[in-house]
Amino acid sequence: MTxxxxxxVAIVTGASxxxxxxxxxxxxxxxxxxxxxxxxxxxxxxxxxxHELIEENGGDAMFVETxxxxxxxxxxxxxxxxxxxxxxxxxxxxxxxxxxxxxxxVTEEDYAWLMDINLKGVYFGSQVAIEAMRAQDAGGVIVNxxxxxxxxxxxxxxxxxxxxxGVTNLTRQLAIEQGPHDIRVNxxxxxxxxxxxxxxxGETADGILExxxxxxxxxxEEVAEAALFxxxxxxxxxxxxxxxxxxxxxx
Ligand SMILES: NC(=O)c1ccc[n+]([C@@H]2O[C@H](COP(=O)([O-])OP(=O)(O)OC[C@H]3O[C@@H](n4cnc5c(N)ncnc54)[C@H](O)[C@@H]3O)[C@@H](O)[C@H]2O)c1
Numbered sequence: 001m002t003x004x005x006x007x008x009v010a011i012v013t014g015a016s017x018x019x020x021x022x023x024x025x026x027x028x029x030x031x032x033x034x035x036x037x038x039x040x041x042x043x044x045x046x047x048x049x050x051h052e053l054i055e056e057n058g059g060d061a062m063f064v065e066t067x068x069x070x071x072x073x074x075x076x077x078x079x080x081x082x083x084x085x086x087x088x089x090x091x092x093x094x095x096x097x098x099x100x101x102x103x104x105x106v107t108e109e110d111y112a113w114l115m116d117i118n119l120k121g122v123y124f125g126s127q128v129a130i131e132a133m134r135a136q137d138a139g140g141v142i143v144n145x146x147x148x149x150x151x152x153x154x155x156x157x158x159x160x161x162x163x164x165x166g167v168t169n170l171t172r173q174l175a176i177e178q179g180p181h182d183i184r185v186n187x188x189x190x191x192x193x194x195x196x197x198x199x200x201x202g203e204t205a206d207g208i209l210e211x212x213x214x215x216x217x218x219x220x221e222e223v224a225e226a227a228l229f230x231x232x233x234x235x236x237x238x239x240x241x242x243x244x245x246x247x248x249x250x251x
Pocket of ligand 1: 013014015016017018019020037038039040044066067068069094095096097117145146147148189190191192193194195196197198
């Protein structure tokens with residue numbers, strides 16, 4: 001059986017849990033070799049580490065301890081990926097965190113922590129991926145994890161929405177810069193998805209679900225299907241796009 005990502009090599013940051021885990025597993029099902037780049041190996045909601053699960057199902061995967069706020073760690077993840085799997089074709093800059101606070105209560109420490117992971121991590125994750133893809137001269141795909149918070153405000157989420165707004169426009173910018181090198185750059189903008197971020201971190205839905213026409217939260221597996229579309233040749237003429245998948249919340 002041929003897969004939609006046969007022969008491709010992908011790094012998924014934050015792939016130990018939630019959306020990243022679902023993306024890594026779905027890409028592996030379609031034939032991609034996967035590097036799980038995360039600060040922790042164990043899924044936040046429990047279960048087997050993502051790379052072990054993929055290997056048990058016949059896929060190729062490894063875990064590389066990576067803090068996306070460190071350029072050195074990101075570069076190491078790319079180097080280890082190319083060394084083990086031979087190339088880098090798809091970069092999914094998914095790792096992210098949220099800290100809900102009214103703007104007046106945000107400290108410089110809160111700001112630096114969240115921006116370093118959500119925005120600096122995507123920026124330099126893209127930089128190191130582009131460097132590797134350009135060296136291979138075979139094109140590539142970058143999928144950045146933004147949010148509905150990247151295209152509108154959300155209650156008590158000034159930090160998160162600032163970071164995700166940055167990811168939204170960085171995606172457009174990099175698509176323009178890298179198009180001539182056949183590197184496509186797109187973003188996903190999910191609404192409320194059931195992961196540890198929304199279930200365990202005390203994040204409140206702030207009426208999001210009540211205002212969602214489909215009347216429910218999304219699942220990480222649904223995010224993974226959208227990521228697969230952006231990573232595969234099915235979206236070969238799509239770049240610079242922010243793909244909203246929010247059950248109609250922003251409609
Ligand atoms: N859950 C939602 O409703 C929702 C909606 C829109 C966008 N998103 C985005 O999806 C992405 C994944 O979030 P999730 O909901 O799966 O959350 P999650 O907490 O379940 O998973 C996040 C993963 O990122 C990892 N991580 C955290 N800091 C890291 C760092 N510095 N370096 C490397 N890895 C790190 C965590 O260890 C974890 O495995 C985030 O960018 C988030 O903003 C989530």
